[in-house]
Amino acid sequence: MAKATAHTFPGGEVDEPGLVPYPPDVEARYRAAGLWSGRSLPAELMSAASAHAERTALITPEGSWTYQELFGEAQRFAAGLLESTSLWPGDSMMFQMGNVAETVVSYLGCLLAGVRPVCTLPQHGVREIGVLAEHIGARGLILQADFGRGQLPENARALVASGVIKDVVVARGRTSAFVGYEELLASGAAATPEALPYHRRDPRGIAVFQLSGGTTGLPKIAPRLHEEYAYNARVWARTLGWGNGTVVLYPLPIMHNAGIALALQPALLSGATLALAPSADAGSVLDLIEATRPRVIPLVPPALAIRLLDHPRGRTTDLSSISDFIVGGQKLAEDVAERLRDELGIAVRQKFGMAEGMFLLTPAHAGERVRHHTVGEPLSPADEIRILRPGQDTEVHPGEIGELCVRGPYTIRGYYRAERHNAQAFTADGFYRTGDLARRHLIDGLTCYSIDGRIKDVINRGVEKIHADEVEELIMRHPAISNAALVAMPDKVLGERGCAYLVLEPGEQPLTVRSLGEFLLSQGLAKYKLPERVEVVAGLPLSNVGKVSKKSLREDIEAKLLAEDAAGLLDE
Structure with missing residues (x-):
């Protein structure tokens, strides 16, 4: 321990290069409300x-x-x-x-x-x-x-x-x-x-770095601060009533904001037990359910829910210990929620969250209109939400769709070392522009929100986000390709997968999913980001302002998939 020297606290604002601190009046308000503890996360x-x-504290299949x-x-x-x-x-x-x-x-x-x-x-x-x-x-x-x-x-x-x-x-x-x-x-x-x-x-300093976005050009890094990250975990655990005797089963990657903020830290801060599944394989999850009798399975993607429904042991495993089955990642299809209820006896709750902080959750006492069709309400009474007209600072009328913009005691004030991007990603008064389209609802006296699409060019594959511009930049390095666009295509299990539209150089042979994937892997792209369908076209459609119309491409691939499904039904 000879190398470890005392850390001197800075005076006034936190002396963190690249960090956008909370304004003093905002910080004072959160402290006065008792939200921030004045202690570091560890x-x-x-x-x-x-x-x-x-x-x-911890259970794995190994001990x-x-x-x-x-x-x-x-x-x-x-x-x-x-x-x-x-x-x-x-x-x-x-x-x-x-x-x-x-x-x-x-x-x-x-x-x-x-x-x-x-x-x-x-x-x-x-x-x-x-x-x-x-x-x-x-x-x-x-x-x-x-x-x-x-x-x-x-x-x-x-x-x-x-x-x-x-x-x-x-x-x-x-x-x-x-x-x-x-x-x-x-x-x-x-x-x-x-x-x-x-x-x-320093409890006001950076505790953890979380990823948000692609890694081309300027990575988007969410700096999570000691006090706000601890509060994030505490308010989640308190909302769900975790404590001694609560077993939380987590089947998704733990080194991810959801794993840290919704499973590991809230479990440990509340005295609960974390049961860590080695993967989201339905058989492994069912084994741990039998072994640990969890009360909570947070952030289950629809893919895992479907696998549990379709697994031969899904109906024979005793699932009665599970009182909170929380689905996030993509919008849950109502038929999946109803099948979970009718076939497995599981009442679903939905959530929405981000590495930048804000989480919404449907209340346990809410009816199915709320739990099946919305992502509920924010966790903290200090959370603030505005639904703004995209690209503007004016709020939409009640019930209209607009951009979800959020601010609160566990939502970042800016990305790390990203001054230029922060100028666009946050309003002048510190609301984070999520890029998600949302709508405010009043159902049975509860103000809640639904997520109705995205402004940002992001593909949600399971719980992982694939930023199209990152993949497109690497695709364009291929000598046979003159232009490319990556768009989301719907998928019943993962929610979305990536489809690459390619324009080839004259005389070049078409690429396949395999050959394109091999090239992208050689460029260092992660395997889960690889396009899972390739469409070779003569040219990419343009919008009325001269940009590639990804809306047209998404409509094209959706139509192709529908036609293929229909043809498959006819063949049967």
Whole structure:
């Protein structure tokens, strides 16, 4: 622990390059209301760990950990990280880890060491990790060696060779050039909470970096601050009534804002138990339901809901423990909600949220008109919502569709190091322009909201967002392609998939989904972002202002899919 030096709090505004702080009057209002604690996020987590020491904190298919055991290992990780690497408090660490216990320990350990986790995914390629690390200034990387096809250590070597990443920690495998997870724990074996620098972290500073958006040009990074991120978790847990005895089953990637803000942190801050599924495979989820008897499954994408309905064990597994089955990611089809109710006995609640902060949730007591057709109301009484005319600052009339714009005690004030983008993404008084089209409803005396589309050019594949401009930029590097556009096509399971419209250079042979995918993988694009259909066209349609009309392309692919479905029915 010799390297760890005291962090000096700045005077006045938080001295964070690239951070847009909350205005003093807004911050004072949230403090006066008791929303912000004045403590760092790891200090709050350690306090909860002490209060719930003997309760079960984490369950995976490989074992379980009490709060005392989990946080004891996190303390050893924190001490070892500062002892065995060149990282200091205030540095940042990229994560490429799956849903394993080591991920939870490493995340908590980084917080205790004052090192900021960057919630990237193991599916991100060398190019994406490199661009993000350079933007944030991250020098560390932790990876899971046995994830997927085992490609992450080789990717890490490329990142180190490029000079982007300096320190790499490897979990669940050995790579001689890097620090091993177990080796790091051993070097921190003598750690005590008092020796760790989390006590000295400024609660107004950045705790965690979350991703929002593509990685072309200027990445959009949401800096989550200690106090607001802790409040985000506390208000979610309080709204859902979590506490001793609550088991929360989470089947989606934990190193994602939803996993951190709606599962890991609220569970640990409230004394609940997190059951971490290794994947969203329906069989694995049903196994953990039988083993752990969860009360809550948050942020279930419609894809998983459909898989549970269609799985042979879906109707034979005892699901009676589940009282909160919360669906998010895409708009839930009413027939899926009704099937869950009628076939599995599950009452659905819907939510809407973002890495930038704001969450909405349908109340448990609300009727099906609210739970099946809206995303409910904001979590906090201090949350503010405006529905504005797109591109303007005037509100639409009640019941009209407009852009969802939000402000509140856990919604960011600006993206990290993105002054030019922030000027467009936020109103003058700090409302975040989400780019989502929404409508305000009054149903049974409840003011609630529905999400009715997007202004932004984003494809929602499952719970992952694919930004079309990022993929298009890489497609255009192909020598056979003269123009390209990526649009969303509807999908019954994932909600949306990507369809690439390609205009070829004269004389070139058409590309296939496979050949285009191989090229994009060679350019460093993550596999989940690959187009899943290719349409070769003579030219792209233009709007009346001369831009590519993606509306026309979406209508075209929807018509093609409908025609193919109809032809399939006729063939049967």
